[in-house]
Amino acid sequence: MAMTLISPAFAEGERLPDKHTRLGENLMPPLKWAGAPAGTRSFVLIVEDPDAPSGTFRHCGAFNIAASWEGLPESADTAPGGAPRFSRNDFGNGRYDGPQPPQGHGVHHYHFRLAALDVPSLAIPDVAGIEPMWNEARKHCLAEASLTGTYEVA
Template structure:
C-alpha cells in the first residue's frame, strides 16, 4: 500500500477554506495519512506555493513527526513539545502561515507534501529554514504523498 495523504478540510485540487488562510483564522488544516512504508522512523511535512510571483514560497515545514502518528490536528502548532519541530517559513515564522496570494491573482496551488523518513529525527536547527530542512530530509525519504489545495484572494 502506498503512502497517502488527505485532509477532511479540503479535497485534491479544490479550494482551501478561508479559515486556513492568513486572511482568515490562519489555522493549520487537519491532515491524515496512511500506508507508511516499513522502516519509517519519522515524517516531515512541507507546504509550498509554486505559483508565487517570485518562485516557490514555503508556508510551513515540520520535521521530527513521530512515526506512530497518522495525523496532524487542526492548528497543529499546539503539538506537544519535544516532538514535531517547525522550521522558519518564507514569512520568517517558525509556524504554519496559510495561503496569501496577491489580491486579484489567479488561484494558487498549495502543495502539502508528507515524506516518510528512515531516521527518527533531523538535527537541522529550526531557524535554518524549510529549504534547508527539506534538503536534508530528501536524503532519507522512503515514500512521499501529496495533497494540493487552491486559494484565491
C-alpha cells in the first residue's frame, strides 16, 4: 500500500478553508497519513506554493515528527509539548503560515508533502529554512505522499 496523506479540512484539489489562511485564523490544517513503509523512523512535512509571483514560496516545514504519529492536529505548530520542530518559512517564521496570495493573481496550489525517513531525526537548525531541511530529508526518504489544496483572493 502506498503512503497516503489526507486532511479532514479539505479534499485533494479543493479550496483551503479561510481559517487555514493568513487572511483568516492562520491555523495549520489537521493532517492524517497511513501506509508508511517498514523502517520509517520519522516524518517531515513541507507546504509550498509554486504559483507565487517570485517562484516557489514555502509556508511550512516541520521535521522530527515521531514515526509513531499518524497525523498532525489542527494548529500542530502551536501545540504545547511533543510538537515537531519547525524550520523558518519564507515569511521568516518558525511555524505554519497559510496562504496569502496576491489579490487577483489567480488560483494558487498549496502542496502539502510528507516524507517518511529512515532516520529518527534531522540535525538541522530551525533557522536553516525549509529548503535546506527538505534537501537533507530527501537523502533519507523512504516514501512520499502529497495533498494539494487551492486558494485564491479575487
